[in-house]
Amino acid sequence: MSPRVPSPVTRATPVTVLVVEDDPDVRLVLTVLFERQGWTVLTSPDGRSALRTLLERNPDVLVLDIGLPELDGWQVLERVRDMTDLPVLMLTAHGHETDRVRGLRAGADDYLTKPFSNNELVARIEALLRRVPTHRREEGAxxxxxxxxxxxxxxxxxxxxxxxxxxxxxxxxxxxxxxxxxxxxxxxxxxxxxxxxxxxxxxxxxxxxxxxxxxxxxxxxxxxxxxxxxxxxxxxxxxxxxxxxxx
Missing domain, CATH: 1.10.10.10 (Winged helix-like DNA-binding domain superfamily/Winged helix DNA-binding domain)
Structure with missing residues (x-):
């Protein structure tokens, strides 16, 4: 039996998630999972289209696979961090400690190894979203x-x-x-x-x-x-x- 899907999270403003994953089956699974949370889901099959979508749609969180064609996940993360502090959760088929450390050093906020629990993935994204300020007091020059x-x-x-x-x-x-x-x-x-x-x-x-x-x-x-x-x-x-x- 597949893991139970968590109930949708109620938020004042809709959440937009950008999923960057080259496997169409995984993209579909993640799309269905996130839409059941009431989130808007954007998808990209490769790094270049992901960067375009990020600039055009300004999502709230990025779920980024490492093994991508053309620009891999590491290269995408580097470019994302040059532009924004958008929360990033990286997905990988490898659970090596060196990959986790590399992801943190490159600016990832979290890291999850495939296969993963639906409950855990949603919970981790919710934790990242809670760290994003809904408003911020402007400080002086x-x-x-x-x-x-x-x-x-x-x-x-x-x-x-x-x-x-x-x-x-x-x-x-x-x-x-x-x-x-x-x-x-x-x-x-x-x-x-x-x-x-x-x-x-x-x-x-x-x-x-x-x-x-x-x-x-x-x-x-x-x-x-x-x-x-x-x-x-x-x-x-x-x-x-x-x-x-x-x-």
Missing amino acids: YDDGVLRMDPATRTAEWRGTALDLSLLQFRLLHTLARARGTVLTVPQLLERVWDDPTGQGAERVKFAVLRLRKALLAVDPGADALEAVRGLGYRYRGDRHEGSGPG
Whole structure:
């Protein structure tokens, strides 16, 4: 007997799920499963069409298979993370720990191995959706003479050069910068940036900081502005170049 399908989840706004899976039978199973939850389901058989659909339809969550033609799941995930912090659950036929670690490092929010339980898949997606903020208070602009950020226009500059940041990277840097010099713990960052008060998923913070540091170094190889404080968390310490920053 197949696993019981969970009852539909009631939400204020409809959920849109983008399923990227090259196997038509699996796509059909997932479509039926998600539609029974009352969700709108978009499907793509390959990575290129998935990226087009993502840009055109702006789904709430992405269910992404790794083994795709042309662009594989890893390549799709990399491009998705360049554009958005959309929740991503990856599906794979392999349960190797190296794949799970690779997925987390690349920016996946969750990982599930085939074959999977319908109940578990729906529950994991619901957990990802609960972490997505339904509204967010706009914080003020930040300017320390080196880093300038404006949430109203979602723009950021380092020494006058525009930073190419995803939405998640922008929120992370803005949160750290406004607490300049103060160590923010992993649970604090999960709550403030990811809206995840349960404090689960510390690896996400680690890899997000690594990607953010890489984005800063791309515009200034000497931009050593982020510090990992062992056993505590992370802090923004501003530009470390002599004579920079506010007096």
